[in-house]
Amino acid sequence: MKHSEHRAFSCNKGGHQICIAEAVQVAESLCRQRKQRFTSIRRRVLELVWHQHKPIGAYQVLEALQQEGRAAPPTVYRALDFLQQMGLVHRIASLNAYVGCAHPGAPHDGQFLICESCKALAELDAAEISNAIEQSADRSGFKPHRQTVEIMGLCPRCR
Amino acid sequence: MKHSEHRAFSCNKGGHQICIAEAVQVAESLCRQRKQRFTSIRRRVLELVWHQHKPIGAYQVLEALQQEGRAAPPTVYRALDFLQQMGLVHRIASLNAYVGCAHPGAPHDGQFLICESCKALAELDAAEISNAIEQSADRSGFKPHRQTVEIMGLCPRCR
DNA sequence: ATGATAATGTTATATTATAACGTTTCAATT
DNA sequence: AATTGAAACGTTATAATATAACATTATCAT
Numbered sequence A, B: 001m002k003h004s005e006h007r008a009f010s011c012n013k014g015g016h017q018i019c020i021a022e023a024v025q026v027a028e029s030l031c032r033q034r035k036q037r038f039t040s041i042r043r044r045v046l047e048l049v050w051h052q053h054k055p056i057g058a059y060q061v062l063e064a065l066q067q068e069g070r071a072a073p074p075t076v077y078r079a080l081d082f083l084q085q086m087g088l089v090h091r092i093a094s095l096n097a098y099v100g101c102a103h104p105g106a107p108h109d110g111q112f113l114i115c116e117s118c119k120a121l122a123e124l125d126a127a128e129i130s131n132a133i134e135q136s137a138d139r140s141g142f143k144p145h146r147q148t149v150e151i152m153g154l155c156p157r158c159r
Numbered sequence C: 001a002t003g004a005t006a007a008t009g010t011t012a013t014a015t016t017a018t019a020a021c022g023t024t025t026c027a028a029t030t
Numbered sequence D: 001a002a003t004t005g006a007a008a009c010g011t012t013a014t015a016a017t018a019t020a021a022c023a024t025t026a027t028c029a030t
Helices: A002-009 A020-033 A040-051 A058-066 A073-085 A127-139 B002-009 B020-033 B040-051 B058-066 B073-085 B127-139
Strands: A089-092 A097-100 A111-115 A121-124 A143-154 B089-092 B097-100 B111-115 B121-124 B143-154
Touching (some): A002 A111, A002 A121, A020 A040, A040 A058, A040 A073, A058 A073, A058 A097, A089 A111, A127 B111, A127 B143, A143 B127, B002 B111, B002 B121, B020 B040, B040 B058, B040 B073, B040 B097, B058 B073, B058 B097, B089 B111, B127 B143
Parallel strands (some): A111 A143, B111 B143
Antiparallel strands (some): B089 B097, B111 B121
16 A cells, blocks of 8 residues: 555555644643643644644744744744743754744654655655664764754655 | 774774864865855864864854954854855754855765764764765655754764 | 642843845856 | 046845743643
8 A cells, every 4th residue: 555655644544644633632631641731822833733734833832823823923923932841842953943842742853854845744654764864973972862844845746 | 993983983093084274175175166156264264163063153254253253143054054055064954053064066965963062063974874865765655855954963973 | 718839911122034236255257 | 648438345234034032921730
């Protein structure tokens, strides 16, 4: 089944992709477990981050919040920081943007495939890549701690 | 010779590391080959980027330039853009900072090891990593084009 | 109910980067 | 040497991203 190979970019059906309602449920559950408050702002920001399956900028989130009432940058950044600490959201450094974590539960650095054409993003968690990184680092006497891996290119639909 | 394994973080002797004067010479030569102008601003910015073997921010470069005369942000960003296009400087997305390219000649995306303690940076060009990325991307039907790989951790001296 | 802690509101500002437009420099040709 | 067209640079303003600092409110454990 060829399509299954592309599930990194698909959503909902048949995969481990978590969509907006599911993402919120998982978040709620994880926060409860960890005795952290999943406040309405945090929930709303998580929803907005998941709203498109593309990275979203902090100020785009802010705009959306402002249409529902007052809000200022710190509100957004605090919520995003919290969600990142909970491992529910990743920051994409090369885009200054944020995306919902596809594999929450255990905090981790993801690896990201980002389509230069349609801006869609898929999160990988390829041990193959992590291992290659770890081994190469080791050979330089370097002890890796955190990795940023962001691959720009063309997604299956756009290539 | 254990130290040779660590040459990614060393400088000058016995390795392919290029230090400030060498970097300028190589740059001069490459620009001449490509019929590009290696102006005094571009030279000076390249020197400043190489001055420490650590990533440097655009505004730090600016400050240095301003101590030698007038300068404004566009001056720095233009020079940095040019140097990046020539493959002489890399931008480190996770730091919003710039670093001299250790392997100029053919433009490429490097992979970077960044020490969280002393801020030293080493550039890798590990085929092992690129291959792992390419294969993982392939399996998702993704055609990679450009990669950002930035590993934070502890360098040999600080670990 | 009370007090401690965490979360949020609010204002201001820091940091990084680019837009827009006029001027200068440079090198190729006349 | 003068001309000219393109590239580089100067300058001012502003955009885009992110944080500092401090007052206020909400929540939880007692």
